[in-house]
Amino acid sequence: MNAHPMLKAGVIGLGVGERHISGYERHPNCRVTRLADFCAEKRAEVAKRHPERRMTDSAADVLDDPEIDIVSIASYDQHHFDQVMHALDRGKHIFVEKPLVLTEEHARQVREKLRGSPHLRISSNLILRRCPRFIWLREQIRSGAFGQIFHIDADYQYGRIHKLLSGWRGELPGYSLVMGGAVHMVDLVLWLTGDRPVEVTAFGNRIATAGSAFTNFDLVRALIRFESGLVVSAGCNGGCVHPHFHKLEVYGTEASFVNGLESAFVYRSRDPGTVPETITEAYPGVDKGDLLEDFVEAVLHDREPEVGQDAVFNALALCFAIERAAHSGRPEPVRDI
Ligand SMILES: NC(=O)c1ccc[n+]([C@@H]2O[C@H](COP(=O)([O-])OP(=O)(O)OC[C@H]3O[C@@H](n4cnc5c(N)ncnc54)[C@H](O)[C@@H]3O)[C@@H](O)[C@H]2O)c1
Numbered sequence: 411m412n413a414h415p416m417l418k419a420g421v422i423g424l425g426v427g428e429r430h431i432s433g434y435e436r437h438p439n440c441r442v443t444r445l446a447d448f449c450a451e452k453r454a455e456v457a458k459r460h461p462e463r464r465m466t467d468s469a470a471d472v473l474d475d476p477e478i479d480i481v482s483i484a485s486y487d488q489h490h491f492d493q494v495m496h497a498l499d500r501g502k503h504i505f506v507e508k509p510l511v512l513t514e515e516h517a518r519q520v521r522e523k524l525r526g527s528p529h530l531r532i533s534s535n536l537i538l539r540r541c542p543r544f545i546w547l548r549e550q551i552r553s554g555a556f557g558q559i560f561h562i563d564a565d566y567q568y569g570r571i572h573k574l575l576s577g578w579r580g581e582l583p584g585y586s587l588v589m590g591g592a593v594h595m596v597d598l599v600l601w602l603t604g605d606r607p608v609e610v611t612a613f614g615n616r617i618a619t620a621g622s623a624f625t626n627f628d629l630v631r632a633l634i635r636f637e638s639g640l641v642v643s644a645g646c647n648g649g650c651v652h653p654h655f656h657k658l659e660v661y662g663t664e665a666s667f668v669n670g671l672e673s674a675f676v677y678r679s680r681d682p683g684t685v686p687e688t689i690t691e692a693y694p695g696v697d698k699g700d701l702l703e704d705f706v707e708a709v710l711h712d713r714e715p716e717v718g719q720d721a722v723f724n725a726l727a728l729c730f731a732i733e734r735a736a737h738s739g740r741p742e743p744v745r746d747i
Contacts, residue, residue: 420444420472427484433699437706509589543691556662564595566646569654592646597725612735618649
């Protein structure tokens with residue numbers, strides 16, 4: 411017999427948010443009952459695929475619905491903070507698309523509020539943790555097969571410049587591709603290494619989007635010093651003429667990993683005659699709803715989800731330091747949130 415209660419979830423924002431629906435419902439104890447989008451065309455389109463769900467134009471209808479236990483916040487970035495705070499006021503568990511919030515001050519306010527509601531779970535869609543190739547890599551690193559990791563190069567190659575030139579990302583003043591894109595690479599590095607970042611130097615430019623309304627850097631490159639001495643080069647490349655790709659090179663004292671679109675390669679020798687090992691584990695191999703079954707499980711069992719609260723705030727903290735460093739031109743500390 412299934413002893414657990416049936417949980418009800420609601421989703422705000424039906425772009426990537428629509429893909430949360432099937433993610434929740436992979437768990438036998440969760441049903442998505444309410445969907446919100448302020449765009450009438452989007453509501454009509456999604457209603458055709460989900461005729462049985464209650465649809466509303468207002469995020470507040472979901473946030474205030476006493477029957478809803480879990481809220482997915484997949485609205486535009488600039489709405490996340492207010493909706494997260496509202497959801498916490500109403501005692502909801504929250505799965506929020508990245509980035510959780512856009513400023514350090516907002517991040518602190520959310521964390522403070524969470525301290526007052528320790529039973530509420532929060533997670534964010536840092537989905538690369540579910541990529542089979544990166545899971546394989548993490549297991550290798552953890553087994554010691556790579557020796558000590560001393561350098562990582564992690565770049566979010568966007569390959570979707572049109573999204574910066576039009577649509578909400580293009581229209582939001584100061585839209586940050588660090589917070590919206592590099593956050594995936596930052597989280598990946600933190601998850602792969604378990605190391606603590608200390609200080610960041612960064613540069614940026616907007617050559618690729620010059621002459622457009624896009625106001626922030628479309629290219630950011632950061633050098634990050636970690637507690638162990640590890641040096642990571644990480645960033646985002648909004649203008650690259652290249653398919654969407656997560657560039658990842660990991661250098662350990664015993665082996666090197668180089669990601670590729672088709673397969674990855676692992677070098678375990680410096681001998682130029684040695685053929686590298688081809689890694690064929692799927693990449694990206696993830697669906698945007700893949701973390702949700704675990705999130706429901708975490709709510710039901712009152713435990714941290716796979717992407718836990720600390721992980722969400724640690725990734726944000728490093729992104730804020732990168733953004734600060736790129737704009738100040740000075741080394742910036744990573745400040746705990
Ligand atoms: N985890 C990932 O890999 C990933 C991928 C894409 C987008 N995202 C994030 O998801 C969020 C949405 O991006 P998207 O690509 O789905 O955008 P999108 O434009 O495709 O869809 C967003 C939808 O949300 C609706 N919406 C926005 N704000 C709303 C609000 N306050 N109330 C009601 N409806 C609202 C819009 O009308 C639109 O239909 C962003 O925060 C983005 O960073 C995450």
